[in-house]
Amino acid sequence: MSRAQAESVIKKIIREVVQRCAQRGQPVSDTLVAFMVKAVVLDPRNGFNDDRTLTKQDIQQLEELCLDQLMETCSPSLDTIKMQVYFDMNYTSRREFLEDIHQVVESNLSTVSREITDSRVKTREELDALYCKMVSYILLRSGMGSPTDVSTMQEATAALQSVFPQTELGSFMVLLKRDKEQQLRELTMIVTGIRLFNKANDKREEKTDLYKLIPAVHSEALRVTSTGLEEDLSLSQSLAQKYTAVLEKLTDPDSQCEECDVPILRLKQALYNVRQHEAFLSMLLPAFKALSQFWIGLQDEVELLNILNNIRLNLQPFTASQAKLFSEAYLDGLLGTSEVKTDEQRMVESSDERIVPAEMKTQEWLLPETACFNRIPLQYNGICGYTLVNRDGLLLPGNPHVGVLKHKEKFYVFSSKEAALKFASCPDTFIAEVAKKVKRSPELIQLLKLYQQFPSLSPYSEMQPGEILLVKPIKCESGTQTDLHPVETKIVKSYEWNEWGLRRKAVKRTDLCTKVTHSVQTDLSHMRRENVTQTWLSKNTTCQSKRDGESHVPKPQTFLAGLRGQRDANMIKANLTRSVDE
Structure with missing residues (x-):
């Protein structure tokens, strides 16, 4: 199957699955369907092969499998994948968030800015109206108050008059539009600083806490959002610890579990769900802490805070299925007298066990004494790969203080x-087993950050609808060669700097005009002997006939008979030379 054909087939499958889901009342995005198609193809239980061309029956089977998984109700695995898709499509870097916020602010203020920069005032009333527009623009851009508030307008007007009196409007009007916009931005920063300074002085304290100057609405938003995030993160951590303890008890080969009908697979999917929710909230937590520490960019931070809070709220529905399947009481019943350990407690218990590198000379081990130890990129997102294989999918965080295997x-x-010792004895085997486990639970691909191990998959935010899903990436070795000096040198060989050389050329060309054969004379052939001569090809010195050129003397020929076959036979010599007369 060619690349173009594969793209066409995949687009058709995605489009068909999206339409059929919509008909069943379950709208899904193209990105979610694209990932589900990849997950179904990767799962060895479905019997698909990347190297084999998909038949019409295979395409129908693939669509049905995708529909069954997408339409599954109360599935923690599906909710985890939806959560991953939503987070990757909505969460981005701080810089990109702020760029979007700035673009929205510029778009909202473009009308007011255009009215100020394009105005052509002539009367006193028009000048007063223009000055009021500038004060309104400063308030809207700084976010410190509303132009409809009379006291705020008076305060901002007084601050603006201290640095830009109304008499300066004449010089402002003659500026170019670009210079007017730049001056408006500078005035906004100056007036905002003056108002903040005045508010700080009103406190009459030796050390003013700038956070007390934050508007009440923004302070409440900071408090509510931070509290909500901490509560959600604490709940997810508590559930993850309970699920881990339950699965640890149920998968322990030495323990005798009485509950034979416990849905271990669903419990593992629920564990993956809350672990992913915890991981996403942990990514948001530093951003919330950073937002509460900056005052200078307060307006940007509050807008960014609202976006992150919306993402946090929208992540909550994706944890509903595991909460519906396994209530707190049900988990407590499964635990019985077993202890629920936190990740920190597990770290403390295993910190005393350390690998001795001298005893393990066949592998390279890194210990906490290694430089930049805390910045080492850990495989499987810090999860123990041996436990994942040996305990049938149980996620236990690894302890770097035990030792890091390279x-x-x-x-x-x-x-x-x-x-660590058992994994190090045959690491390639365990790595392959982890890959098999991940293929059966596709939500683990992102949770364990295994995109490099599955090159046909990529993060949801980097996927495009219709992306080739079943074609292996084309790889080939290539090399490039560049010139020693890429910049081409331009040397004019006919350039002459010597005045006498120029005179010599002029005399030569003048002399050419006086020659009879001037039409065939050139600069190179003038007054020179030709180095190449034209000659006729040499003739053969031999006779050009069939007869020999020698004398016609017959060549002597003698025949000897009776040399073979008989021991005592006599040799007969016959002269076969032809006669001269012939």
């Missing part, structure tokens, strides 16, 4: 020394 330029952590 294998094929990748770094692996483990929950205990025993797990």
Whole structure:
């Protein structure tokens, strides 16, 4: 199947699945469907092969499998994938968030700015109206008050008059539009600083807390959002610890579990769901803390805070299925007298167990004493790969203090020394088993950050609808060669700097005009002997006939008979030379 054909087939499958989901009352995005198609193809239980061309029956089977998984109700696995898609499509870097906020602010203020920069005032009343527009623009851009508030307008007007009196409007009007916009931005910063300084002085304190100057609405938003985030994160961590303890108890080969009908698969999917929710909230937490520490960019931070808070609220529905399947009481019943350990407690318990590199000379181990130890990129997002395989999908965080295994330029952590030693005995085998586990639970691909191990998959935010899903990436070795001096040198060979050389050329060309054969004379052939001569090809010295050129003397020929076959036979000599007369 060619690349163009594969793209056409995948687009058709995605479009068909999206339409059929919409007909069943479950609208889904193209990105979600695209990932689900990849997950179905990767799962070895479905029997698809990347190297084989999909038949019409295969396409129908692929569509049905995708529909079954997308239409599944109360599925923690599906909710985890939806959560991942939503987060990656809505969360981006701080710089990009602020760029979008600035674009929205510029778009909202473009009308007011255009009225100020394009105005052509002539009367006193028009000048007063223009000055009021400038004060309104400053208030809207700084976010410190509303132009409809009379006291705020008076305060901002007084601050503006101290640096830009109304008599300066004449010089402002003769500026170019670009210079007017630049001056408006500078006036906004100056007036905002003056108002903040005045408010700080009104406190009459030796050390003014700038956070007390934050408007009440913004302070409430900071408090509510931070509290909500901490509560959600605490709940997810508590659930993750409970699920881990339950699965640890149920998957322990030494324990005798009485509950035979416990849905272990659903419990694992629920664990993956809350772990992913915890990971996303942990990514948001530093942003919230940073937002509460900056005052200078308060307006930008509050807008960014609202966006992050909306993302946090929209993540909550994706944890509903696991909460509906396994209530707190049900989990407590499964736990019984078992202890629920936090990740920190597990770290403390296993910190005393450390790998001795001298005893493990066949592998390279890194210990906390290693430089830049805390910045080592851990494989599987810090999860113990041995436990994931040996305990059938249980997620236990690894403890770097036990020792970090470096294998094929990748770094692996483990929950205990025993797990580290067993994994190090045959790491390639465990890595392959982890890949099999991940193929059966596609939500683990992002949770464990295994995109490099599955090159046909990419983060949701980087996927495009119709992206080739079943075609392996084309790889080839290539090389380039560049010139030693890429910049081409331009040397004019006919250039002459010597005045006498120029005179010599002039005399030569003048002399050419007086020659009879001047039409065939050139600069190179003038007054020179030709170095190449034209000659006739040499003739053959031999006779050009069939007869020999020698004398016609017959060539002597003699025949000897009776040399073979008989021991005592006599040799007969016959003269076969032809006669001269012939």
